[in-house]
Structure formats: structure tokens, C-alpha cells
Amino acid sequence: MTKLGEWRHRVRTRNEAQVDVLAAVAAKPLVEAVPTTGPVSDALYARLSAVDVARLEAALEGNMRLLWDDLDEGDRHRLLLSAAAFYQDPEALKAIGLTSAEPPDDVHAMARGPLAHGGDLGIADMVVRTLEDARVAIPAGGTLLDFGCSSGRVLRPLAAWRPDLNCIGCDPNGDAITWAQQAVPDLRWFQSPLRPPLEPCDDASVDVAFAISIWSHFSADAALDWLGEMHRIIKPGGALLLTTHGLNTFAEYTRGGLMDRAIMARTIGTVLTDGIEFIDVFGEAGDWGVKDPDWGNSFLLADWLVEHATPQWSIRLLRSGRLEGNQDAYVLERT
Structure with a gap:
């Protein structure tokens, strides 16, 4: 029995102690070790000159300075890239292709503060590393879609990494999209509807799409509807990376x-029985003003996704806990 199978068996056979079982295994999560260095941040860091690196390191202060001594090489690369945006260093920003623009407090953003400047380099690294693990290459000049991009925290560093790509970001939060359009006008942004279709996207027009913490919030019906829409817009042989x-x-x-x-x-009991469970955690207030009864917190098993995604998709990769030790990452190939 695999470790995942053993875990599921233990939880299934101890209905009255489900949470206690999880507490016992919490110290040994089903997450594989990944390198701290990353393809996006390493590539951007390599564009800095030795003079740029020395200048940025000397500028570090406060919490960024306190962090520096405890970081490994990969995290130091990401910290200096964020520092270039936070301190608005024009020479470094020109070299790496990032912007220092950051959304104000009244615009949706998944992270704030000095280490969020320039975008989320850690998740950008995760996206590319996971695609590489699945042997998915984004072709030169290809189209990359960030589905559920918020204010563009992941797409911005990816576009800097690969300026040849046609990068598109969409999100139902209109204020976040308006900010992104103004802050990063070289990329294509549009407000997405709460239900398919994504009208700005033609059939088979996207090479690779990724959705970070989006299927982790869809109800079962919405999850299936949007899988169908991704199948429409992604080219045959193209890929969708999603986290749950x-x-x-x-x-x-x-x-x-x-x-x-x-x-x-x-929730655990329902997930193990039905394969998926949806909880409405936002209610009438919505999530940053976006109101949708099919948007809350969703938990699902790989079995459910395989059952409902195939044969329209083939599952090329599953990495448990790949997103920050929490969410699972899947790469699906459009058949």
C-alpha cells in the first residue's frame, strides 16, 4: 500500500478519531522535498551584475536584513529580487524586467509587504518547476494564461522571465484587473465572468494555463464547468496546472x-466518501466583493479529479503539498 493509500485507510477505519489521526501524521506530511532554488528566480538573478548584487545587499535593512543570514542561496536570490522592487532600484529593475508597482490596500493581493514586491517569485518558481517535472515546455512565442490572476502576482515575474511569451491574466475581481492593466500595460488582462465562457479566448488558443488556488475554492459543478472551458481554450497537447x-x-x-x-x-468523512466537499465560507459578503455561491473552500481527492477529468484530460503529474506544503498540484494534458 502506498503512503497515500495507508493514510486514507487509517482515516477511513477510525471514523471517531479522524482529526486525531491527522494530528498524528501532521509531523510527517505527504510532501516531497524540492530544491530551494528555482528556474524563474535563478534566471532573473543571473541578469544582475555583481555591482547590482552588492548594492542591493548593502541596502537591506529591518526584517529583510534580519532574514538574510538565515536564508539559503535560492531564498537569497528571491529576497534580492524583491529588494530591487521594494527599494525601487532602477538599474536592477531594468536588468531583471520587473516593475516596482504594488497594488494599494484596497485592491486584492494575496501577499503584501517587502517580500511581495515584484510579484510572487516563489510561486512563479513552483509553476515552472512543476511544468518541468511533467515535461511540459511552453513553446517560444506561446500563450500562457493565468486563470484567477488577482492583481498579477505570479504572472508578472513569469513575463519577466520569458518576455517572448504572450502572457494573459484574468480574474473576476474587476478592481484587481484594472490595477494590473494600468501597472503592467504590456501584458493582456481581462475581467473573467463567474461562469464560462471566457469570451476573449478563442478555441485552442492557449498553450499552457495555470490556476493557483482556484480549484481549491470551486464547488463540484463549477470545477467541472471550468475544466470544460479550459479544455475548449487550451490547444490539443497543451497543459493545465491547477492546485487543490x-x-x-x-x-x-x-x-x-x-x-x-x-x-x-x-469534511474529511465527506471527502473520503464522495471525493469532494465544498463549504461556503464567504456567504453573502463574497470574497473581496466577488459574490458567487459556488466559490468557497473545496477539498478533493485525486480519485475524484481522475474520474471526472478523463478522458478529456490525461493526468501527467500529481505533487502532494507542492504549493507551500499545503495544496496539491496537478498537471493535466488536453487530449
Whole structure:
């Protein structure tokens, strides 16, 4: 039995102790070790001259300076790239192709502060590394879609990494898209609807799409509707990278005390029975003003995705906990 199978068996056979089982395995999450260096941040860092690096390192202060001594090589690369944007260093920014623009507090952004400047380099690295693990290459001049881009935190460093790509970002949050259009006008941005279709995208017009923490919030119906729409717009042989809440998420939530134990126990039971569970956590207020009854917190198993995605998609890769030790990452190939 695989480690994943063993975990599922243990949880299935101890219905009254589901959360306690997860607490016991929380210290040993189902996450593979990945290098701290990354293809995007390493490539951007390599564009800096020795003079740029020395100048940026000397400029570090406060928490960024405190972090420096404890970081490994890959994280130091990312910190200096963020520092270039945070300190608005014109020479470094020109070399790496990033912008210092950051969304204001009233515009949706998944991270803020000095280490968020320039975009999310860590997730950009994760996207490219995961595609590489699945042996997916984005062709020269190809089209890359960030589905659910918010204010462009991941697409911005990816576009700097590969200026040859046609980079597109879409999100239902209109304010975030308006900000991105103004801050990074060289990329294509549009406000997406709450239901398909994505009208600006023609059939088979996208080479690779990625969706970071999007299928982790769709109800089952919305998840299937948008899988169908991705199948329409992605070219045959093209790929979709998506992340979801899975079993490892429950271990993360147990460690951090991030979910009521009774609700977690019920959720685990439903996930193991039905393969997916959706919880409306936003209610009438919506998520940053975006109101959709099919947008909340969703937890699903690989079995459910395989059952409903195939044969329209083939599952090329699954990496448990690949997104920050929490969400699972899948790469699907459009058949």
C-alpha cells in the first residue's frame, strides 16, 4: 500500500478519531522535498551584475536584513529580487524586467509587504518547476494564461522571465484587473465572468494555463464547468496546472489550528466518501466583493479529479503539498 493509500485507510477505519489521526501524521506530511532554488528566480538573478548584487545587499535593512543570514542561496536570490522592487532600484529593475508597482490596500493581493514586491517569485518558481517535472515546455512565442490572476502576482515575474511569451491574466475581481492593466500595460488582462465562457479566448488558443488556488475554492459543478472551458481554450497537447486542497491540507490545518475540529471531521468523512466537499465560507459578503455561491473552500481527492477529468484530460503529474506544503498540484494534458 502506498503512503497515500495507508493514510486514507487509517482515516477511513477510525471514523471517531479522524482529526486525531491527522494530528498524528501532521509531523510527517505527504510532501516531497524540492530544491530551494528555482528556474524563474535563478534566471532573473543571473541578469544582475555583481555591482547590482552588492548594492542591493548593502541596502537591506529591518526584517529583510534580519532574514538574510538565515536564508539559503535560492531564498537569497528571491529576497534580492524583491529588494530591487521594494527599494525601487532602477538599474536592477531594468536588468531583471520587473516593475516596482504594488497594488494599494484596497485592491486584492494575496501577499503584501517587502517580500511581495515584484510579484510572487516563489510561486512563479513552483509553476515552472512543476511544468518541468511533467515535461511540459511552453513553446517560444506561446500563450500562457493565468486563470484567477488577482492583481498579477505570479504572472508578472513569469513575463519577466520569458518576455517572448504572450502572457494573459484574468480574474473576476474587476478592481484587481484594472490595477494590473494600468501597472503592467504590456501584458493582456481581462475581467473573467463567474461562469464560462471566457469570451476573449478563442478555441485552442492557449498553450499552457495555470490556476493557483482556484480549484481549491470551486464547488463540484463549477470545477467541472471550468475544466470544460479550459479544455475548449487550451490547444490539443497543451497543459493545465491547477492546485487543490487535498488530504495534506487537513494536516496543515491541524498543525496550525486553522479549522474547527468538528467541521474538519465532517469534511474529511465527506471527502473520503464522495471525493469532494465544498463549504461556503464567504456567504453573502463574497470574497473581496466577488459574490458567487459556488466559490468557497473545496477539498478533493485525486480519485475524484481522475474520474471526472478523463478522458478529456490525461493526468501527467500529481505533487502532494507542492504549493507551500499545503495544496496539491496537478498537471493535466488536453487530449
